Amino acid sequence: ALNSELFRELENGRIARLMMKLGTVNERQEFEGDRAWSENGERYMLKLFRDYVFHQVDSNGNPVMDIGHMIRCLNKLDAGVDERICLTSRDEQTSFVVSYKELKKQLVNAFNELIKAAKPG
Amino acid sequence: MDGDWDEVARVPFPPPGVHALPTQVTTMTFDTTQELLWAGNDYGRVTSFLSSELQQHTSFKAHQATDGPVRQILTNSKGVVVLGSKDVHMANRRGPPIWHLRHDDMKDLRCMSFTSKGTAEIIAAGLQDSMFVIDLIKGEVVKQVRTEHQYSIMKRGRYICAATRNGSVDLLDPVTFAVVKTWNAHSALINDMDAQHDFIVTCGYSLRQGQNYMLDPFLNVFDIRKMASMPPIPFPAGAAYVRMHPRMLTTSIVVSQSGQMHVVDLMNPNTSNVRQANVLSYLSMFEIAPSGEAMALTDAECLIHLWGSPSKLHFVDLPAPVEFATPEEAIHQLDWTPESPLNSVGLPYYRQVLASSWPELPSDVGAPPVKFDTQFLASLKPTDFALYGRNMRGLRRNQLEDTRSVHKSANSGLKAPKFLSEKARDLAKSESSSAGDK
Numbered sequence: 001a002l003n004s005e006l007f008r009e010l011e012n013g014r015i016a017r018l019m020m021k022l023g024t025v026n027e028r029q030e031f032e033g034d035r036a037w038s039e040n041g042e043r044y045m046l047k048l049f050r051d052y053v054f055h056q057v058d059s060n061g062n063p064v065m066d067i068g069h070m071i072r073c074l075n076k077l078d079a080g081v082d083e084r085i086c087l088t089s090r091d092e093q094t095s096f097v098v099s100y101k102e103l104k105k106q107l108v109n110a111f112n113e114l115i116k117a118a119k120p121g
Numbered sequence: 122m123d124g125d126w127d128e129v130a131r132v133p134f135p136p137p138g139v140h141a142l143p144t145q146v147t148t149m150t151f152d153t154t155q156e157l158l159w160a161g162n163d164y165g166r167v168t169s170f171l172s173s174e175l176q177q178h179t180s181f182k183a184h185q186a187t188d189g190p191v192r193q194i195l196t197n198s199k200g201v202v203v204l205g206s207k208d209v210h211m212a213n214r215r216g217p218p219i220w221h222l223r224h225d226d227m228k229d230l231r232c233m234s235f236t237s238k239g240t241a242e243i244i245a246a247g248l249q250d251s252m253f254v255i256d257l258i259k260g261e262v263v264k265q266v267r268t269e270h271q272y273s274i275m276k277r278g279r280y281i282c283a284a285t286r287n288g289s290v291d292l293l294d295p296v297t298f299a300v301v302k303t304w305n306a307h308s309a310l311i312n313d314m315d316a317q318h319d320f321i322v323t324c325g326y327s328l329r330q331g332q333n334y335m336l337d338p339f340l341n342v343f344d345i346r347k348m349a350s351m352p353p354i355p356f357p358a359g360a361a362y363v364r365m366h367p368r369m370l371t372t373s374i375v376v377s378q379s380g381q382m383h384v385v386d387l388m389n390p391n392t393s394n395v396r397q398a399n400v401l402s403y404l405s406m407f408e409i410a411p412s413g414e415a416m417a418l419t420d421a422e423c424l425i426h427l428w429g430s431p432s433k434l435h436f437v438d439l440p441a442p443v444e445f446a447t448p449e450e451a452i453h454q455l456d457w458t459p460e461s462p463l464n465s466v467g468l469p470y471y472r473q474v475l476a477s478s479w480p481e482l483p484s485d486v487g488a489p490p491v492k493f494d495t496q497f498l499a500s501l502k503p504t505d506f507a508l509y510g511r512n513m514r515g516l517r518r519n520q521l522e523d524t525r526s527v528h529k530s531a532n533s534g535l536k537a538p539k540f541l542s543e544k545a546r547d548l549a550k551s552e553s554s555s556a557g558d559k
Contacts, residue, residue, distance in 0.1 A: 008462040011464035012463050017479045040165075040185075068457065075466060077476055078476045079473075081471075086446040097215035115482070
């Protein structure tokens with residue numbers, strides 16, 4: 001019982017850390033105008049992924065609040081699986097077919113870039 | 122062209138916005154390995170269309186709309202290369218970018234071609250004085266080549282055939298890019314060109330009465346083996362577009378602006394097979410698939426027409442599978458309650474370090490909250506949801522504040538007693554900071 005309680009909390013921590021990474025990286029003002037984050041840049045997919053996970057809607061455009069979907073997506077990102085998903089821009093003009101593995105690589109790169117820029121101490 | 126060839130699909134190129142009108146295709150090309158047709162528009166957008174229904178597959182922006190139309194698209198095993206006037210973009214067929222190249226000397230690029238290095242290198246040229254040799258694997262400019270002529274169309278045959286703005290074609294050596302031979306194909310300008318094995322074929326304009334551009338009523342042919350032009354092939358309707366048949370080495374397909382299509386054997390021009398494409402406006406482009414079993418036409422009404430035999434139509438002979446999103450496996454529905462543990466959704470099997478692994482970074486968890494200056498607070502207007510006003514604190518937005526030391530100095534009037542170890546630490550700190558000031 002204690003072990004399963006511990007596992008539960010371990011899991012929460014993992015998801016919280018992943019969300020913190022996404023939070024530190026997405027929509028930073030200093031990335032504005034950076035080509036990598038623009039519509040034809042490689043980081044653009046991370047923005048679209050955030051929408052894919054948290055801004056899911058049903059066929060009528062009403063928000064879908066499925067924590068199962070959110071955790072499933074986050075877990076697949078955490079492990080960087082080969083599964084491919086279709087990410088669509090808000091104007092529905094851009095559609096990418098991208099794997100979680102590629103998304104994970106982008107997240108890790110973007111986060112490492114922030115760490116490098118952070119002043120030690 | 123077989124007897125049962127017909128129009129099998131017709132789709133508009135998608136508009137640039139939700140309520141906008143469809144857009145003209147500025148360039149298109151059949152993929153060399155997958156059942157895809159690639160097309161670009163005036164807004165820098167590239168869209169792929171899937172097999173005989175031309176169903177929209179992926180779509181991405183190769184460059185900003187302000188940088189103008191997509192000029193040309195080439196495909197290789199790694200992805201698609203997209204030429205804009207001021208940049209070159211390479212993307213995965215699924216959409217994600219691979220690299221993006223911009224250079225100050227890229228001013229008005231119009232065309233590109235693979236070089237002697239298979240599909241690993243291209244040369245890009247345009248209405249400008251330099252050409253760029255680009256390594257597609259590294260995504261880098263390898264060399265800049267000065268050119269006396271400015272080019273608008275390039276095709277890779279035995280030589281790189283480059284059409285100039287005044288109606289002639291330069292044959293460039295694919296290794297050194299030196300002009301081997303110049304062929305004066307048309308008197309005013311070249312509208313379309315193709316090259317394959319021993320032949321170059323062109324459609325072009327001449328100036329009539331010194332003021333009107335008129336499409337020449339013939340197809341011009343150049344024999345590369347003999348390095349000489351052949352007698353022109355008559356096409357009374359006005360030859361606007363031409364492609365060599367990829368399988369039938371001496372056969373070319375010529376199309377007029379109004380949609381008349383002729384299949385002509387260059388060695389035997391008297392026997393030709395005639396078809397009419399159903400267009401209300403005029404045709405703006407024509408392309409043939411690598412298999413020779415499909416043709417695409419675009420018109421001024423922004424439509425793409427696909428032609429072929431309804432039973433045999435395919436773009437490439439041994440197509441690599443198109444990569445779609447992985448189908449969702451059936452998920453058992455969980456009843457989420459406030460007590461459901463987050464680990465009821467399992468983590469997939471993994472071998473690499475997880476994305477959530479946090480590096481060893483110092484973090485401050487117990488610092489007291491920020492104290493606001495009373496003067497600052499007084500400058501704010503109260504509302505029922507918050508206080509608001511300008512940022513007058515002399516700090517950036519979201520700037521970190523060291524509340525531990527601020528707290529100390531603010532309370533300097535009433536010092537809490539300290540342990541000896543704390544006193545020693547404070548002393549060390551103040552010494553090191555004053556040393557730092559010098």
